[in-house]
Amino acid sequence: MTMKKQIKNVLMSYLVSGPSLLLIALIVVFPIIYTFFISLTNMSVYHWFDFTIIGLENYWRALFVFDSGFLSALLATVLWTAVNMVIQLVIAFILASLLNVKKLRLRKLYKTLLMFPWAMPGYVSILLWKTGVFNSEFGLLNQLMEALGQQTMRWLSTNVSAFICCTVVNLWLALPFMIMIMDGALQSIDASYYESALLAGASWLARTRYITIPSIKPIIAPAVIITVFTTFKQFDVVYLLTQQMGARTGSDFHTILTYAYENAFVTNNYGYSSAISIIIFLLMLAFSARFKLAGEETL
Amino acid sequence: MKKRTRERLGLAVLNIFFIILCFVTLIPILYALSVSFSGTNSLLSSDFSFIPKSFTLANYAEVFTGEDIMTWFGNSILLAAATVFISLAVSVPAAYCFSRRSFPGRRLVLRWLVLLNSFPAILSMFAVYRLLQPVGLVNHRLGLIIVYTGTMAVFSLWNMKGYFDTIPLDIEEAARMDGATDLQVVTRIVMPLAKPSVIVTALMVLIYVWNEYIYATTFMTGEANYTLAAGLYALQATEMSGSWPVFAAASIVVSLPVLIIFFLCQKHMTSGLTAGGVKG
Numbered sequence: 130m131t132m133k134k135q136i137k138n139v140l141m142s143y144l145v146s147g148p149s150l151l152l153i154a155l156i157v158v159f160p161i162i163y164t165f166f167i168s169l170t171n172m173s174v175y176h177w178f179d180f181t182i183i184g185l186e187n188y189w190r191a192l193f194v195f196d197s198g199f200l201s202a203l204l205a206t207v208l209w210t211a212v213n214m215v216i217q218l219v220i221a222f223i224l225a226s227l228l229n230v231k232k233l234r235l236r237k238l239y240k241t242l243l244m245f246p247w248a249m250p251g252y253v254s255i256l257l258w259k260t261g262v263f264n265s266e267f268g269l270l271n272q273l274m275e276a277l278g279q280q281t282m283r284w285l286s287t288n289v290s291a292f293i294c295c296t297v298v299n300l301w302l303a304l305p306f307m308i309m310i311m312d313g314a315l316q317s318i319d320a321s322y323y324e325s326a327l328l329a330g331a332s333w334l335a336r337t338r339y340i341t342i343p344s345i346k347p348i349i350a351p352a353v354i355i356t357v358f359t360t361f362k363q364f365d366v367v368y369l370l371t372q373q374m375g376a377r378t379g380s381d382f383h384t385i386l387t388y389a390y391e392n393a394f395v396t397n398n399y400g401y402s403s404a405i406s407i408i409i410f411l412l413m414l415a416f417s418a419r420f421k422l423a424g425e426e427t428l
Numbered sequence: 429m430k431k432r433t434r435e436r437l438g439l440a441v442l443n444i445f446f447i448i449l450c451f452v453t454l455i456p457i458l459y460a461l462s463v464s465f466s467g468t469n470s471l472l473s474s475d476f477s478f479i480p481k482s483f484t485l486a487n488y489a490e491v492f493t494g495e496d497i498m499t500w501f502g503n504s505i506l507l508a509a510a511t512v513f514i515s516l517a518v519s520v521p522a523a524y525c526f527s528r529r530s531f532p533g534r535r536l537v538l539r540w541l542v543l544l545n546s547f548p549a550i551l552s553m554f555a556v557y558r559l560l561q562p563v564g565l566v567n568h569r570l571g572l573i574i575v576y577t578g579t580m581a582v583f584s585l586w587n588m589k590g591y592f593d594t595i596p597l598d599i600e601e602a603a604r605m606d607g608a609t610d611l612q613v614v615t616r617i618v619m620p621l622a623k624p625s626v627i628v629t630a631l632m633v634l635i636y637v638w639n640e641y642i643y644a645t646t647f648m649t650g651e652a653n654y655t656l657a658a659g660l661y662a663l664q665a666t667e668m669s670g671s672w673p674v675f676a677a678a679s680i681v682v683s684l685p686v687l688i689i690f691f692l693c694q695k696h697m698t699s700g701l702t703a704g705g706v707k708g
Contacts, residue, residue: 138531139529139531141529142529142534145521145524145525146521146522146525146526148521149518149519149521149522149581149584149585150522152577152581153541153578153581153585155574155578156556156575156577156578157549157552157578157579157581159559160556160559161552161555163552163558163559164551164554164555167554227442227445230439230442232435233442239449239450242450242453242454243450244690244691245453245457245687246453247690248686248687248690249457249687250638250657251639252641252657252660253639253660253679254456256660256661257456257457257459257460257679258456259664260664261456261463261676262455262456262459267672269459301456358546364548364550376665386548389550390553393554394554399554403554403555406551409548410547413548414543414546417542417543417546
């Protein structure tokens with residue numbers, strides 16, 4: 130290939146991918162840089178135009194002043210991610226195993242029905258849970274309590290019960306995907322392994338531990354990492370159930386994203402909120418680096 | 429013989445377990461379905477059943493004749509169509525380019541795109557707001573379209589690049605041997621092969637716009653400008669108890685297209701979600 134043609138090809142490449150990259154630069158990259166700039170200022174609703182640069186004060190407040198609430202939100206988010214992931218993996222594994230029991234004829238029907246929570250628009254489901262199940266007047270839970278002669282409750286009003294409710298809804302939303310991934314992974318295991326294990330007299334526990342889990346681990350790993358990310362970044366469940374603007378239920382349970390949102394759009398502490406955003410972004414970057422995200426080998 | 433009965437019993441228990449599980453899983457949806465078909469007055473009675481006592485289509489009639497909801501529907505369609513069109517128009521060529529050509533900066537850009545993909549858009553929402561406001565794009569449909577296409581651009585690029593990577597180069601080279609020009613190779617050979625990926629990407633963008641409520645409620649004021657998602661959100665936030673049956677009916681109507689799309693291309697869903705994201 131001649132030099133001239135090569136240069137032409139390179140220029141062509143830039144030209145063709147230009148619009149997409151320009152869009153990303155304008156809507157994704159530049160706002161992040163601008164967020165970083167805001168995080169160094171005292172911009173708030175009182176200082177919309179006449180803000181001043183105050184250096185790293187916002188970061189200091191987030192990381193070293195415990196009362197500010199960021200550290201407790203971060204702690205709650207870590208706890209939230211851990212609890213959700215553990216329960217999700219255990220339940221998905223059990224259900225996927227049960228779905229793979231031989232001679233279960235209606236397997237396909239069950240699978241289809243269990244996919245519904247994933248297929249529904251997420252925000253619609255969450256709002257249906259909020260009004261249909263947890264609502265204190267006509268929610269199903271309180272109707273059940275009444276039928277059982279128990280005291281009705283405001284389910285989303287305290288931290289612990291809000292955390293539990295959010296976890297239930299999040300599991301409901303996330304389990305179908307995980308079940309499908311596990312199901313696919315289980316089906317990919319060579320049946321002959323089990324046959325020889327059975328011949329050797331291995332118990333169910335031994336088979337699970339030495340054959341099933343090691344075999345599915347590499348297959349489900351990418352999906353698990355994605356799910357850890359989406360759980361850690363969860364906003365919709367917590368926001369829509371308990372933190373809706375003008376309709377807060379009284380719970381203080383925040384994930385870091387709802388915390389950042391509240392500081393930006395409810396208390397209008399733009400500088401501080403931007404500092405939180407940048408800290409979260411750095412955490413995510415560290416996390417991605419740790420798990421070597423996304424097809425580096427295909428670059 | 430005995431072993432056989434035990435096996436049968438086990439299967440029966442398993443089937444009952446799954447039937448109960450499916451029912452419990454679907455309760456929120458079934459309840460909404462039931463409420464959407466029942467009159468307002470039967471709601472607060474304590475003897476509840478999943479089959480509505482007084483069957484009525486009034487709630488659905490209100491959804492389809494209510495002026496607001498039809499306006500929101502129109503807005504959603506407009507935004508979704510524009511976003512899908514622009515997204516594909518910019519990211520198909522870019523994805524092809526990143527998959528096939530080598531040029532300085534390619535690896536660097538790809539690496540950064542991966543990292544950007546993990547950035548939750550909501551964190552820079554205030555910055556975006558402040559940037560769009562002076563140019564008059566806040567409270568303007570064009571502003572939302574730009575934000576949506578930008579937000580989905582990274583995903584679209586990665587997702588389709590991942591798919592282009594799986595199309596063997598030999599096919600293209602064979603076509604070139606036969607004298608096809610670059611443009612012909614792309615339009616006649618590559619694009620037909622990449623169709624599934626283009627469709628999945630378009631559907632993901634469509635569903636994203638269809639379901640997005642937080643930008644739509646923050647950037648738009650005035651209910652006439654709302655999308656379906658934003659409107660539904662507003663519907664449940666205000667005048668709650670009165671509109672719960674209408675809200676339930678609207679939820680069902682809004683979910684139906686998404687459900688249909690989902691179950692039509694369920695097979696591609698997992699690969700569509702993971703191919704561009706993480707590889708093990």
